[in-house]
Amino acid sequence: MDKSKVITAYRRGFLTVRECGQILGIEELQLQSLLTAEEGRTGSRLPAPGSDSLETGS
Numbered sequence: 060m061d062k063s064k065v066i067t068a069y070r071r072g073f074l075t076v077r078e079c080g081q082i083l084g085i086e087e088l089q090l091q092s093l094l095t096a097e098e099g100r101t102g103s104r105l106p107a108p109g110s111d112s113l114e115t116g117s
Contacts, residue, residue, distance in 0.1 A: 066097050 062083060069079040080090045 062093070063097065066094060069094075 060082065065074070065079055065082050068074045069076065074082070076087065076090065080087055083090065083093070085093065
């Protein structure tokens with residue numbers, strides 16, 4: 060699976076940080092580094108899972 064798709068799923072709240080790390084096969088510290096790098100690569104900041112800044116329509 061593409062790393063960026065896994066990260067997007069995490070940021071949208073479909074995966075927990077633990078699940079995301081397990082899919083990617085990396086430790087939490089490495090995951091945080093990867094998330095920071097992905098944020099810089101895309102230039103976009105998605106809200107963290109559980110934040111109220113994304114309206115879900117519910």
